[in-house]
Amino acid sequence: MLTLTDIGEFGLIDLIKKKFMPYGPETIVGIDDDCAVVTGREGFYTLYTCDSQVEGSHFIADLVPPYLLGQKVLTVNLSDIAAMGGTPRFALLSLVLRPDISVEWIDTFLEGFRYKANQYAVEVIGGNLAHTEGKLIFDVTCIGEVKRNRLLLRNQARVGDLILVTGSLGDAAAGLKILLEEQKMNTTREQYLLNRYFLPEPRVDVGRILAESPNRIALIDISDGFAQDLGHILKQSQVGGIVDVERIPLSQQLISWCTVQNCFPLDFACSGGEDYELIFVTAPQSADELRKKIQHEIGIPVTIVGEITAGSKLIFEKSEQNYEFHTQGWNHFSSF
């Protein structure tokens, strides 16, 4: 019997896609990008996205401060709006809770959610409640908008373009490992990495700058790992890519922690996941200008890590030799 483990998360998405396509004329983008895109108010498209955080799969209830979980549940959705160049506007919050959860815990969670919503001017306009004796589930639907001519999709990469990434990669995955292995957390290094797992910042402001630029840009956020998420841009743009692993931005904290742990920072950076940074691909003429603008206006470093090639392969190189990873990106159903 074929199971979800055999087909994996993306096999299941293909199956779902076949059931619900084709779409009517008001749907600009259906399944496949970070958000669904439908006709909106005059001059705009409306963006829809939903993502959940599930106990055991995304967080361990006893190990996560509820104020930070409340923020992250919204952040992962804001990140998808950012990945379309959009502005978030509204959110719906669905809570699946055990009856023994303390009111104080859920109140603190909601305070965290409210803090993030206020930070990005998002109105929480509804949601749902359900009882469980099993795992906690926090599911958010986020609605945003983007100017019609500035929608940024995954399928816009062209041969010769450069591949850029915001921030540094791999910190969140290291933070998760520190948490799960109950490693000592009393140094600023471990605290930094843990924070990057607990409290990523959605790159909404970066998405806005990219959307304001007149250049052709392909854009995605990194939830499952840099390699896998860059792979989505390549597949949907029908191109290949080459990445110089020595250019991949790594924090000093990750490098230092990996030295002590005797592990490879590039494994965390390329397949760790939950970075919630953005990957964008654009022509060389626009790349440097955008990089400088983002760095100057928002203070987020942007690094050119590679180039788009013909074909369909994603190649990682170190000193012009193929570089092999020891791990793969996140997949909800596969057993690797």
Ligand SMILES: Nc1ncnc2c1ncn2[C@@H]1O[C@H](COP(=O)(O)OP(=O)(O)O)[C@@H](O)[C@H]1O
């Ligand atoms: N159960 C589902 N039904 C319909 N579409 C889905 C479902 N699960 C995922 N998708 C779609 O598949 C695409 C990839 O999903 P996912 O990997 O979760 O994206 P993201 O990393 O942006 O959250 C998205 O366009 C999403 O809307």
Ligand SMILES: Cc1ncc(C[n+]2csc(CCOP(=O)(O)OP(=O)(O)O)c2C)c(N)n1
């Ligand atoms: C207890 C626990 N185990 C593993 C992980 C790692 N993890 C869970 S989901 C995920 C990928 C991102 O989440 P997903 O639901 O796939 O987001 P999407 O791609 O849909 O935006 C990662 C790296 C975690 N955060 N917590």
Ligand SMILES: [Mg+2]
């Ligand atoms: Mg998702």
